[in-house]
Amino acid sequence: MKRYSSLLFGIPLLLILAACSNTTEQPTEDPTTEMLQHTVYFYLNSDVTSEEKEAFEEGLEELLEIPAIHQSELGVPAATEERDVTDHGYAYVIYTWFETMEDYKTYADHPDHLEFIDEYNGLWVDVKVYDANIISSH
Amino acid sequence: MKRYSSLLFGIPLLLILAACSNTTEQPTEDPTTEMLQHTVYFYLNSDVTSEEKEAFEEGLEELLEIPAIHQSELGVPAATEERDVTDHGYAYVIYTWFETMEDYKTYADHPDHLEFIDEYNGLWVDVKVYDANIISSH
Numbered sequence: 001m002k003r004y005s006s007l008l009f010g011i012p013l014l015l016i017l018a019a020c021s022n023t024t025e026q027p028t029e030d031p032t033t034e035m036l037q038h039t040v041y042f043y044l045n046s047d048v049t050s051e052e053k054e055a056f057e058e059g060l061e062e063l064l065e066i067p068a069i070h071q072s073e074l075g076v077p078a079a080t081e082e083r084d085v086t087d088h089g090y091a092y093v094i095y096t097w098f099e100t101m102e103d104y105k106t107y108a109d110h111p112d113h114l115e116f117i118d119e120y121n122g123l124w125v126d127v128k129v130y131d132a133n134i135i136s137s138h
Numbered sequence: 139m140k141r142y143s144s145l146l147f148g149i150p151l152l153l154i155l156a157a158c159s160n161t162t163e164q165p166t167e168d169p170t171t172e173m174l175q176h177t178v179y180f181y182l183n184s185d186v187t188s189e190e191k192e193a194f195e196e197g198l199e200e201l202l203e204i205p206a207i208h209q210s211e212l213g214v215p216a217a218t219e220e221r222d223v224t225d226h227g228y229a230y231v232i233y234t235w236f237e238t239m240e241d242y243k244t245y246a247d248h249p250d251h252l253e254f255i256d257e258y259n260g261l262w263v264d265v266k267v268y269d270a271n272i273i274s275s276h
Binding site for chain 1: 174175202203207209210211212213214215216221223225226239264267268269271274275
């Protein structure tokens with residue numbers, strides 16, 4: 001009976017420990033290092049209505065669902081101090097991270113991306129794009 | 139003996155399950171939402187030597203250790219296609235995330251930040267700064 005008890009409790013215990021060992025894996029310290037970071041600042045026409053702006057924001061949210069994107073953020077200008085070097089003039093910014101250049105190209109050529117450009121490019125007066133290789137993250 | 143066995147195996151089992159339930163907590167889906175994102179692109183003088191550039195990069199790495207910063211990344215221009223809208227001309231970019239405006243101000247006024255500016259501002263010809271409130275992250 002003692003041997004049977006050990007088996008009865010021991011096996012589930014091992015299974016639980018195995019499951020735990022999978023879920024307790026720590027994320028790597030710098031998960032975005034070596035990723036491609038693609039940032040776009042959008043400057044809208046002054047005559048864009050609040051409805052058009054709202055639709056544009058929804059369009060950006062949909063754009064960021066394209067699966068090739070590893071992770072993303074959507075931002076608006078922050079109320080930091082005015083400085084000559086600081087640009088508060090954009091309406092929206094998207095930050096996107098790609099694991100590989102191929103993923104970036106998949107995103108760039110994705111029908112949803114092209115549709116987004118077609119649908120909304122009349123709203124913006126300018127875009128500024130910065131692409132970076134992340135060499136370290138903290 | 140049977141009751142003792144149950145106790146013997148049952149208590150450690152409960153403890154392990156409790157430990158597991160802590161470690162299997164999923165991170166929130168959008169950890170940077172509502173954070174302040176502060177991005178700086180650095181454009182260096184054309185006569186900056188490779189030694190000076192290396193020292194500058196080390197200076198940036200030290201700068202990003204200021205504790206008020208929630209998370210950060212250091213990047214260099216990526217080899218994406220040349221486009222009118224894409225700026226590949228900067229030498230380095232830092233992305234920093236702050237949980238609050240107060241943390242951002244703590245960073246801005248931090249002696250290590252001021253020392254960084256004093257030590258290296260002779261190297262750059264221009265900086266471009268963008269501050270954003272993250273309204274969603276994916």
